[in-house]
Amino acid sequence: MKKFWTFVLAIVISFIPGIIGGFFSPIAPGANEWYNGLAQSVLTPNGWVFSIAWIILYTLLGIALYLIMQSGKSRQNKALAYALFIAQMGLNALWSYLFFGLQMIGGALICLVALVAVAIWMAAAFRPISRGASYLVWPYIAWLIFATYLNGTILALN
DSSP states (O other): HHHHHHHHHHHHTTHHHHHHHTTTTTSSTTTHHHTTSSOOTOOOOOOHHHHHHHHHHHHHHHHHHHHHHHHSSSHHHHHHHHHHHHHHOOOOOOOOHHIIIIIOOHHHHHHHHHHHHHHHHHHHTTTTTHHHHHHHHHHHHHHHHHHHHHHHHHHOOO
């Protein structure tokens, strides 16, 4: 039963940036008008795609975190992995605040580049602890790279 609750905890933790970001997303009052008024890439997906993608990605991150938590490696070996997981969560939430909350497109892009770097570092730190956890981070990294393109295009066009 303890493993089940650890799994639930890992999933809940992984969704924290999305919950925080929800306060600033296009569904927040006023954010939708601003966002829809921006010139965007022709590759920008419909809004529902973002919702589904983030549910999948946060779930994968939660599973990855669970695999790290359940690994037999010592806490000392996991310290960097946990620190990087927390750092990427903070950067993820910060991006939503910068982009949608403050409407700082350039600042959000800088944050996103840092987030990609931390996510890659996190995948590398996860690998010696759990290869499976490391693999589960790569779809997130791919989406972040795509998001960087979208953010950069919005900056260039506006």
